[in-house]
Amino acid sequence: MDVKTVVDLVKEGLGIRTNVRDGFITAIVNGVIKxxxxEKGLALDPANPSHLIFCVDYAVWRYKSRDEGRHMPRHLQYRLHNLIIHVGGKRP
Structure with a gap:
């Protein structure tokens, strides 16, 4: 997965136009992908747009909820479970 692409899309999703938070956002993105x-056993395919957008959405949620300790939203849980079922353990 191309970290720079994910970071750029996360920034777009958050409405961030400066590079001030890039280090923090990059750390979140790296953590999400790892x-x-x-931990989840997914074989992410960098050419698959649904994998890319899931990483972006997951990182955006992580960024927004970093101080709140909230549970993962249901739509992310649903998409994660589907990814685990469809691509878990496969190598691209």
Missing amino acids: ELED
Whole structure:
């Protein structure tokens, strides 16, 4: 997964136009990708737009909820479960 592309899309989703938060957002994106691959067992395909957008949406939620400790929204849970069922363990 191209981290720069994900970071750019996360910034768009958050309405961030400066580079001031890039380090923090990049750390979140790297953490999300690592979690999905290592902990959830997903084989992310960088050419698959649904994988890309899920990473973006997950990172946006992580950024927004960093101080609140909220549970993952249902739509993200649903999409994550579908990814695990469809691509878990497969290598692109």
